[in-house]
Amino acid sequence: MTASGGGEGTGLYVHVPFCARACPYCDFDFVVGRRPAIDRYVAGIERELDARAAALGGPPATLYLGGGTPSLLGVDGLRRLTEAIERRLPGAGARERTVEVNPEHVDDALVHGLRDMRFDRASIGVQTLDPAGLRALGRVHGEAEAEAAIARLADAGLRVSADLIIGWPGQREDSLARDVERLLAAGAEHVSVYCLTIEAGTPWPKLVRRGLRVLPDPDAQAAMLALSESLLVAAGLRHYEVASYARPGQEARHNLLYWTWGDFLGIGPSAASASHGVDGALVRASNPRGLDAWLAGGAPEVDRLEPREAAIEGLWVGLRRLDGIDVERYLGRFPAVDRCWLEERVGRQIGRGNLEWAEAGRVLRVAPGRWFWHDSIAGDLLG
Ligand code: SF4
Known part of the structure; x- marks a missing residue:
């Protein structure tokens, strides 16, 4: 990295590529299995940090563990991962330390462990609280479980961001209104809103061919997008980024680095990095996709923009x-x-x-x- 991160320091993103099972719409980089290969994974992260952490020029201001499902690592796995980072970058994430969690993993042990590891923000993959939507999206958690998870995280003092998927087939306006109301009542102070998009290569198109799903309707999605904005703004959140809403002061500092041309290092499978030169050039690098390809030590694909x-x-x-x-x-x-x-x-x-x-x-x-x-x-x- 050759320049400071847009005035707000640099960021470190760590990709955790494990999920308990595949959600049918998802095209992120993950492997499915109830027993993540933690030893091999942490060893790979340590190797990559040893090779690349110096490029940050000091501890990153923000740390973000994303995935996949980082909370699937459990307290012990997350501790091993954060200790590996801390040993090489002491004080990493002093400005913000975020971890992505799934509702079904949030219990007292996880919450206390996160606090102990100095995470101050959790991004929780709720997607919807409507049982029909949860079934359609193939989520394993229940609605009450998701609300309880948000409340538990918020009560422990973590800033909570909830992901919301809108425009799933059959979603009604009153269902979206209830989702927003319940997420905020449970304690979410930041909401990221995504339209359901169906990518080739995900299970959804196959389910469509078998008559088990339908494709989302773009007009209905547009209406839901507009409605989500009016509901969230009426509830006191600020629409500060195309897909992001926050109560004052609850904006995602790590993500703001991306949007203000900060430098960041991404480690783990498929993770992306960006480094701005003093002449204004931008070097982007993407790690190999897939746990095995990344563990095999494949070099990042580098793309230099003049x-x-x-x-x-x-x-x-x-x-x-x-x-x-x-x-x-x-x-x-x-x-x-x-x-x-x-x-x-x-x-x-x-x-x-x-x-x-x-x-x-x-x-x-x-x-x-x-x-x-x-x-x-x-x-x-x-x-
Ligand atoms: S949506 Fe999240 S939990 Fe589901 S497969 Fe994708 S990364 Fe895993």
């Missing part, structure tokens, strides 16, 4: 934040471009009313109500 390409990519990333891009900071991060270039680049989308200048031109942002089209706006800027 300074101008990186600046365009930086627009896409930065515009995910609904507060928009701080133009001075952006130009500091991508010195190969200047304000004239920026004005020309975004002119068409400004003309269409999709982007706007704010704060006397100091901020460039997606116009109110246009976040829905972030991908197509950003796609036009890339072209």
Whole structure:
């Protein structure tokens, strides 16, 4: 890493590639099995940290254990993993330490263990509290179990973020309204909202062919996306990123690093890293996908964006934040471009009313109500 992480330090992402079973919509990188290969996995993490941790130039400000299902490692496995990180990067995650958990793993022992390991934030994969939705999405946990897990984490002082999948076939508006109400009542202060998307290669298309599932309806999904925003905002959360809502002060600091062009190191199978050069170039690296391929020591796939390409990519990333891009900071991060270039680049989308200048031109942002089209706006800027 050659530059500091966008002014907020650097981040470390650790991918934990184990799940108890496969959810039919999921195309993340995971292996299924009730007994994760913890010894081999932790040894692989230690090897990779030994080889790459120095690139961070010091302890990362944020630490994020994602997956897969990190909580499947249990307290002992998580302790081994965090100790391996701490030994090489003492003080890692002082600004935020997040772990992803599944509701069925959250008991008192796990919660106390997480506190002991100085995790201060848990991202819980709830997806819905509607029994019909839980069945459709192939989730193993029950609705009450998920609510109790959120409450247990929040009561122990962890900041809780809940993932919500919307637009599953058959979802009704009142079901989504109840989901939002119950997640917040249980103690979630951050909600990430994702539309159900069906990727080729996941089990869902096969289930469709066998008549056991249907594909989501894009119009119904659009309506649910709009409804989720109005419900969450009415409940006092701020819509601060295309897919993210938070009570004041509860924003995901690790993720904010991504959206403000921070440097981060990703270790574990399929984990991605990014490093910005002082000239504005961006080097991205992706680890081999699959536990065995990663354990075999395959080199990351490296992709270098030249300074101008990186600046365009930086627009896409930065515009995910609904507060928009701080133009001075952006130009500091991508010195190969200047304000004239920026004005020309975004002119068409400004003309269409999709982007706007704010704060006397100091901020460039997606116009109110246009976040829905972030991908197509950003796609036009890339072209
Ligand atoms: S959604 Fe989560 S628990 Fe389900 S298969 Fe994907 S990573 Fe595993």
